[in-house]
Amino acid sequence: MLKYEARVSTIGPYTQEFLDHNIIVLFGDNAPEELVEFSVIHDGKELHDEIQAGDIVQIDDEQFSILAVGEVANDNFRNLGHLVLKFNGADEVEMPGDVCVEKRPLPPIAVGTVIKVFDTKAQ
Amino acid sequence: MSEYKAVKITKGKRGWGGPLVIQPTEKKKYIYCVTGGGIHPVAQRIADLTGAEAFDGFSSKREFDEMAVAVIDCGGTARVGVYPMKGVLTVDIHATKPSGPLFRFIKEDLFVSGVSVNDIVLVDGETPPAEATPPAEEIKSVPDKPLAPKASEQDTAVPAAELNKKKGFFQRLFGG
Numbered sequence: 001m002l003k004y005e006a007r008v009s010t011i012g013p014y015t016q017e018f019l020d021h022n023i024i025v026l027f028g029d030n031a032p033e034e035l036v037e038f039s040v041i042h043d044g045k046e047l048h049d050e051i052q053a054g055d056i057v058q059i060d061d062e063q064f065s066i067l068a069v070g071e072v073a074n075d076n077f078r079n080l081g082h083l084v085l086k087f088n089g090a091d092e093v094e095m096p097g098d099v100c101v102e103k104r105p106l107p108p109i110a111v112g113t114v115i116k117v118f119d120t121k122a123q
Numbered sequence: 124m125s126e127y128k129a130v131k132i133t134k135g136k137r138g139w140g141g142p143l144v145i146q147p148t149e150k151k152k153y154i155y156c157v158t159g160g161g162i163h164p165v166a167q168r169i170a171d172l173t174g175a176e177a178f179d180g181f182s183s184k185r186e187f188d189e190m191a192v193a194v195i196d197c198g199g200t201a202r203v204g205v206y207p208m209k210g211v212l213t214v215d216i217h218a219t220k221p222s223g224p225l226f227r228f229i230k231e232d233l234f235v236s237g238v239s240v241n242d243i244v245l246v247d248g249e250t251p252p253a254e255a256t257p258p259a260e261e262i263k264s265v266p267d268k269p270l271a272p273k274a275s276e277q278d279t280a281v282p283a284a285e286l287n288k289k290k291g292f293f294q295r296l297f298g299g
Contacts, residue, residue: 018201021224025201032157032180034187034205072198072217079159080181084200095222097198 003051004117006044006081008109014038019106022088026115028081040109047078051117057085057101058116059109064101066117072096127152127174127191129246137218138237140229144246145212147175147191155180155189157206158196158216165216166194168240168253187211199223207233214238 009029014037018025027039051074055066070093076082086094089103127147134141147154154173156166157180170177175191193206193213204225206213210233218237221229244250 017224030181033184070198075159076198095199095219096217097200
């Protein structure tokens with residue numbers, strides 16, 4: 001099932017600082033200016049079900065398996081549209097807000113990029 | 124000259140950094156709350172004790188030099204660094220340590236984490252007891268306020284055993 005769907009609306013000017021560390025920081029479109037600066041802002045509104053290890057995050061056409069989900073990641077995602085995606089291949093989170101996915105080159109992200117999270121039963 | 128009272132905030136269980144002394148002034152008069160679900164009880168407690176105003180960062184804008192303190196519920200990567208980087212005293216209700224690309228800005232004299240309402244005391248005088256204060260561990264999962272609330276939405280909790288795969292994450296903080 002589809003758990004979350006969002007379209008990128010803004011790319012903060014300092015997003016590259018995090019991309020260089022293989023991290024994508026997402027925030028919903030009500031985020032304050034200082035967080036927009038380094039974040040990928042999107043129009044997603046509703047988390048239909050908690051994300052968990054084994055789910056898929058899809059960025060446009062490219063799919064990444066979710067390997068680990070931190071204990072506060074779902075709260076942040078639901079309340080703020082905030083997700084910290086770490087493309088580090090780790091099956092254990094470093095920090096409670098992390099969502100770890102496969103270690104592969106980051107896909108291109110631009111305004112209009114569609115981000116989805118779903119569980120594998122959907123496909 | 125200031126009518127605001129100062130509070131001292133110490134790190135909570137598993138927390139890091141601090142203690143911080145928060146002294147709001149006429150200029151720095153906002154307890155700037157950047158958490159899910161409105162004003163967090165920790166921000167409200169700081170506001171109540173100091174006499175400063177709790178302010179929801181998701182509602183509208185305030186300048187960094189108007190913030191007496193920023194209260195965040197950051198999971199360790201983004202917000203933990205942003206406010207210290209701007210020179211704003213920062214309180215994280217989650218027990219995080221310096222990490223993320225901005226970790227170099229996170230210093231003990233700017234940042235304290237794992238904070239609950241009971242870690243906040245008046246610098247001068249006796250601190251009145253906080254009313255109805257749930258422990259920090261419970262606070263973070265209580266105010267479920269989705270961006271687009273739906274009446275039928277249920278909180279489908281994942282079993283704690285599955286969520287609780289946090290063992291070892293502190294050891295790897297400085298690894299990446």
